[in-house]
Amino acid sequence: xxxxxxxxxxxxxxxxxxxxxxxxxxxxxxxxxxxxxxxxxxxxxxxxxxxxxxxxxxxxxxxxxxxxxxxxxxxxxxxxxxxxxxxxxxxxxxxxxxxxxxxxxxxxxxxxxxxxxxxxxxxxxxxxxxxxxxxxxxxxxxxxxxxxxxxxxxxxxxxxxxxxxxxxxxxxxxxxxxxxxxxxxxxxxxxxxxxxxxxxxxxxxxxxxx
Amino acid sequence: xxxxxxxxxxxxxxxxxxxxxxxxxxxxxxxxxxxxxxxxxxxxxxxxxxxxxxxxxxxxxxxxxxxxxxxxxxxxxxxxxxxxxxxxxxxxxxxxxxxxxxxxxxxxxxxxxxxxxxxxxxxxxxxxxxxxxxxxxxxxxxxxxxxxxxxxxxxxxxxxxxxxxxxxxxxxxxxxxxxxxxxxxxxxxxxxxxxxxxxxxxxxxxxxxxxxxxxx
Numbered sequence: 001x002x003x004x005x006x007x008x009x010x011x012x013x014x015x016x017x018x019x020x021x022x023x024x025x026x027x028x029x030x031x032x033x034x035x036x037x038x039x040x041x042x043x044x045x046x047x048x049x050x051x052x053x054x055x056x057x058x059x060x061x062x063x064x065x066x067x068x069x070x071x072x073x074x075x076x077x078x079x080x081x082x083x084x085x086x087x088x089x090x091x092x093x094x095x096x097x098x099x100x101x102x103x104x105x106x107x108x109x110x111x112x113x114x115x116x117x118x119x120x121x122x123x124x125x126x127x128x129x130x131x132x133x134x135x136x137x138x139x140x141x142x143x144x145x146x147x148x149x150x151x152x153x154x155x156x157x158x159x160x161x162x163x164x165x166x167x168x169x170x171x172x173x174x175x176x177x178x179x180x181x182x183x184x185x186x187x188x189x190x191x192x193x194x195x196x197x198x199x200x201x202x203x204x205x206x207x208x209x210x
Numbered sequence: 211x212x213x214x215x216x217x218x219x220x221x222x223x224x225x226x227x228x229x230x231x232x233x234x235x236x237x238x239x240x241x242x243x244x245x246x247x248x249x250x251x252x253x254x255x256x257x258x259x260x261x262x263x264x265x266x267x268x269x270x271x272x273x274x275x276x277x278x279x280x281x282x283x284x285x286x287x288x289x290x291x292x293x294x295x296x297x298x299x300x301x302x303x304x305x306x307x308x309x310x311x312x313x314x315x316x317x318x319x320x321x322x323x324x325x326x327x328x329x330x331x332x333x334x335x336x337x338x339x340x341x342x343x344x345x346x347x348x349x350x351x352x353x354x355x356x357x358x359x360x361x362x363x364x365x366x367x368x369x370x371x372x373x374x375x376x377x378x379x380x381x382x383x384x385x386x387x388x389x390x391x392x393x394x395x396x397x398x399x400x401x402x403x404x405x406x407x408x409x410x411x412x413x414x415x416x417x418x419x420x421x422x423x424x425x426x
Contacts, residue, residue: 050308050345060297061352068303075296084287085272091280096261138260141273 004030007069008044009054011035014165016066017054019157020073026152026194027077067094074154081149089148093138093155100135101162103127108167120170128171132179139181145188152192160189215243218281219255220265222246224416225376227278227313228265230368231285236412237368238289279306286365293364301359305349305366309373311342316382331384343393350395356402367403374400 005024009017017033024031036044041053048055049064056063056072063069071091074080081087103123110116144150147159162168163176163186176183190199218235220228235242247255247264259266260276267281268274275281286292286302293299315338319330355361358370374397380387390397403409 049304049349051341058297061301063297063300063304064349065304065307067307068300071303072296072300075299084284085269085275088267088275088280088284089273091283092260092275092277095277095279099261134261 003059004032005073006032006034006057007054008034008036008048008057010041011037014161014167018161019154020054020056020066020070022157022161022189022195022198023070023073023077023079023154025198026079026157026192027073028194029073029077070094070154070158079152079154079157081151081153083149086149089141090153090155093135093147094158096135096138097155097158097162100128100131103131104168124171124175129175129178132182136179136181139185145184147185152189156185156189159185164190214270215241216270216285217243217245217268218265219245219247219259219268221252222248224413225372225379229372230365231265231267231278231281233368233372233409233412234282234285234289234291234365237291237363237406237408238285240285240288279310282306282365282369289365291363291365291368293359298359302364302366305346305358306369308342308346308349309369312339312373312377315339316385328384331382335385335389339389340392343390343396347393347395350399357399363403363406367399370396371400371403371409 007017007020007024009015021031021033045051049062052064054066054069056069058072063072071080081090107116107119107123110119139147142148146152147155159182163182189195216235218228218231220226220232223229232244252264256262260274263276265278265281266274266276267284269284275284283292283303283306293302315334316331319327319334322330350358353360357363357367359366374390376382377385377390378387390400
C-alpha cells in the first residue's frame with residue numbers, strides 16, 4: 001500500500017470527512033482524497049472496512065469509523081492532547097457531538113419539503129436547542145477559545161465543520177447566537193493560520209458556484 | 211474528606227455501558243470507587259451529570275468525564291488495555307465505535323410498547339445488526355490470536371465480552387439469545403476474555419458481594 005494516506009468519502013461538502021481533511025491540512029500532512037457519488041457507492045461499499053464512509057488507507061492497513069480516523073490523524077498533527085485527562089475531555093466532547101448531529105438526521109431523511117420545514121422548526125425549538133444547550137454547558141470549563149486546554153484539537157475542528165456546514169444553512173444565525181462557546185470555537189478555528197489557505201480556497205469555490 | 215480514588219458512577223447491574231470500565235479498572239489492578247446507582251436513585255442524580263447519562267468518571271484533582279468510550283479509553287490507557295501505537299489504537303477505536311451502534315440501536319427499543327419493541331427487535335436481529343456484525347467479523351478476522359489485535363487484550367475485547375454477555379443472556383425480549391454464535395471471531399474473543407483469570411476473579415467477587423447483600 002502507498003505511503004501517502006488515502007481518505008475515501010462521498011463527494012459531498014462538509015460531511016464526515018471534512019474534520020479529517022482539515023486535520024491533515026492543519027498538520028501539513030500530505031494525503032490523497034478520493035470521492036465517489038451516491039450512485040457509485042453500492043459497488044464500492046464492500047471495499048470499505050465497515051461498509052461505511054469515510055475510511056482511511058495507510059501503510060499499515062485500513063481504518064474505518066470517522067472518530068477513529070480523526071483521532072489517528074489528530075495524533076499525527078498535534079491536534080490530540082498528550083495529557084490523559086485532556087485527551088479524555090476531547091474524546092468526551094467529540095462523542096457528545098454525535099448526539100447534536102443525531103437530532104438532525106430525521107430532517108435530512110425527510111424528502112417532502114413541507115414536512116421538512118415543519119420538522120426543522122420543531123427541531124430548532126426542541127431537540128436541537130436542548131442538545132446544544134447541554135453541549136454549551138459542557139464547553140464552559142475551558143480557559144481558552146478552544147474546547148479543551150489551550151490548543152486546538154480534533155473536537156474544535158468537528159465543531160467548526162458542524163457550525164459551517166452548508167447542510168445547516170437553514171438554521172438562522174440568530175439561533176446560533178445563543179451558543180457563544182460554540183461560535184467562539186468556530187471563530188478560533190476559522191482564524192487558525194494553518195487553515196487560512198484552505199478556507200480561502202473553499203470560500204472562492206463557493207462564490208464561483210453561487 | 212473527598213475520595214482520592216477515581217470514582218466510576220454507573221447503574222447497579224453486572225453489565226451495560228459502564229461495565230467495561232469496571233472490568234478495565236479491575237484488570238489493571240487500579241483501585242477505584244465503584245459507585246453503583248439504583249434506577250430509583252437515578253432520577254435525582256441525572257440532572258447533575260454532564261450529559262444526563264451514565265457512566266461518569268470523576269478523577270481526583272482533574273474533573274469529571276462522561277461518555278462511555280471516552281471513559282474506556284482513559285481507563286484502558288492506565289490499565290495497559292490501550293495500544294500506544296497510533297495505528298493499533300485506531301484499530302481498537304474502530305471496533306469500539308463500530309460496535310457502539312449495536313448498543314445504541316438496541317437501547318432505542320427499550321422503552322417502546324411491546325408491539326413496536328417486538329417488530330423493531332426482530333428487524334434488528336434479521337437486518338441491521340447482522341450487517342454490523344458481519345463487518346465487525348471481517349475486521350476481526352484480519353488478525354489472528356486470542357483477542358482482536360493479537361494475543362494481548364485491549365479495551366475492545368472487554369467491550370466485546372460485555373456486549374456478548376448481554377446479547378446472549380436471554381433477557382432481551384424478542385431477541386434471539388444465540389445471535390452472536392454465528393460470529394466465530396466475536397464469540398471466540400468474548401470467550402477468551404471470560405477465561406482471563408482477572409475477569410473470572412472479578413465476577414467471583416461480584417457473586418460474593420451479591421450474596422452478602424442478600425443475606426443482610
